[in-house]
Amino acid sequence: MAAIWTITTMDRALTQGDKADVVTTLHYDVTDSETVGDDTFSGRAYGIVGLAEPGDSFTPYADITAETAVAWAKAALGDDAVSSTEASVAAQIAEAKTPTTGTGVPW
Numbered sequence: 001m002a003a004i005w006t007i008t009t010m011d012r013a014l015t016q017g018d019k020a021d022v023v024t025t026l027h028y029d030v031t032d033s034e035t036v037g038d039d040t041f042s043g044r045a046y047g048i049v050g051l052a053e054p055g056d057s058f059t060p061y062a063d064i065t066a067e068t069a070v071a072w073a074k075a076a077l078g079d080d081a082v083s084s085t086e087a088s089v090a091a092q093i094a095e096a097k098t099p100t101t102g103t104g105v106p107w
Helices: 066-077 079-097
Strands: 004-016 019-036 039-050
Touching (some): 004 066
16 A cells, blocks of 8 residues: 555646746645455545745746645645645545444334
């Protein structure tokens, strides 16, 4: 199991100071799954993180790669939040594999 981080969309300011198309917010999705026999168990977390204003290392919108955007999201969240998010996804998978609660009606 390895959590997969994906940026689903980026919000941007069309102009910010002397820069154009400045990414301000990242929407991310974190997924993972585990297959046991014929069953696949999945977990997912979705979130939004704001970015600091760009400095001298500004990357034009058209030049941003998926890998760069994921790195920015993780950096903006910080190591603890990244670990917590991945742990949450893993916990969802563990709960799906061995449920501790149930729903339904008895009839």
